[in-house]
Amino acid sequence: MAVRADGFRLHSFTKEEQWRGPQEERVLTTVISAHPTSRIDHYLRTLKQAGLRITPQRRAICHFLANTNRHPSAYQIFEELAATNPDISRATIYNTLNTLQELGAIVELSFGSDHTHYETNPEPHVNLICLRCQKITDYYGDPGIDMLTARVLADTDFQTAAARIDLVGFCDECRLQRIQEIRDMAKATSDQHKP
Amino acid sequence: MAVRADGFRLHSFTKEEQWRGPQEERVLTTVISAHPTSRIDHYLRTLKQAGLRITPQRRAICHFLANTNRHPSAYQIFEELAATNPDISRATIYNTLNTLQELGAIVELSFGSDHTHYETNPEPHVNLICLRCQKITDYYGDPGIDMLTARVLADTDFQTAAARIDLVGFCDECRLQRIQEIRDMAKATSDQHKP
DNA sequence: CCCATAAGTTGGATTCATTCTAAATTAAAC
DNA sequence: GTTTAATTTAGAATGAATCCAACTTATGGG
Known part of the structure; x- marks a missing residue:
């Protein structure tokens, strides 16, 4: 290199x-x-x-x-x-x-x-990352990023060039599917005990 | 797999x-x-x-x-x-x-x-990532993460499991070194024009 | 406590995104 | 134009992460 x-x-x-x-x-x-x-x-x-x-x-x-x-x-x-x-x-x-x-x-x-x-x-926003389907959705709320970077600069002299905010979790669809899967598994297990 | x-x-x-x-x-x-x-x-x-x-x-x-x-x-x-x-x-x-x-x-x-x-x-905090020395420093301010996740859930039904907030930029030390380097380069360039 | 079995572990082979190399090309300053 | 250091490029190399198939074991039921 x-x-x-x-x-x-x-x-x-x-x-x-x-x-x-x-x-x-x-x-x-x-x-x-x-x-x-x-x-x-x-x-x-x-x-x-x-x-x-x-x-x-x-x-x-x-x-x-x-x-x-x-x-x-x-x-x-x-x-x-x-x-x-x-x-x-x-x-x-x-x-x-x-x-x-x-x-x-x-x-x-x-x-x-x-x-x-x-x-x-470059627009400050939040990335919603689904742990299951991996889909990323941009969310534009008001995360108060400017306020945060200003405070960081004042406290630590760290100069921010870009911000990244990720929320990792489950999107609505996947959350519901997950619940369904857990139910299905429970049902399958109990079915084994039936003739 | x-x-x-x-x-x-x-x-x-x-x-x-x-x-x-x-x-x-x-x-x-x-x-x-x-x-x-x-x-x-x-x-x-x-x-x-x-x-x-x-x-x-x-x-x-x-x-x-x-x-x-x-x-x-x-x-x-x-x-x-x-x-x-x-x-x-x-x-x-x-x-x-x-x-x-x-x-x-x-x-x-x-x-x-x-x-x-x-x-x-798991404690909500901000990662300060230096683009130059790659050092990561944890910063504990009040990024209002709880408020953010609550708002996201209400708006989009996205259920947050974990949050990640990165500020990418230059730490104090590297920012100063960077300025010095730019000066040195400018000086070296102008020196070439002297006998 | 023991058994059965699905879950988990293992080391060796494999994959493939990214980086390296060295030669050829070119942007930009004079 | 000329010059030269910056860039691009094709092909080779690297190595983190994954796959595989055989082996081991946690755990629930008897």
């Missing part, structure tokens, strides 16, 4: 056949937020301010990130970009995502899946 | 030589919380309520989780337990951590590192 003077790392990449689609597609409800134009500008400005070059590949990746309200994985980004930009390398996707993550422009989201997904939405 | 009637998965494991220690040790400040005894009881009760057996291995893992205030990785847990329990399998560590995670008793924490770390502290 190349380590540059400014401390950024550069990585690269892997076997063709090993790239698989997401085993279980992760769909998610998302309320629209922050205008795409301002979002791509934000990403590009972040790169520029760090003294990094704006390449066509990086521009394409930023464009993708700015225009999605899902929580894409590196694979999903590659798959989409490959359609219009067939020569883009997976290494570049990883490089750019890591760089943006290190700059705090996007936030990594992991929830037991194999792939790392990214939070591209 | 064995999938049981109750939906739990069982996994296993990997090559001996591939187990390495944490490349960069992740130390972290932590304010003590929830009494160990009540924490181990919580873990064991959670397993029992799910209809799972209490094995010596699971008991040992829960004991470890209850008595640490770090954010251990599977490797770290294995390393410690191996001292007193030399025959414990890495597969068992992964199985148990995954199970506890699926039950919401512990929460997975990922932050760009290779290993997955776990949040074992």
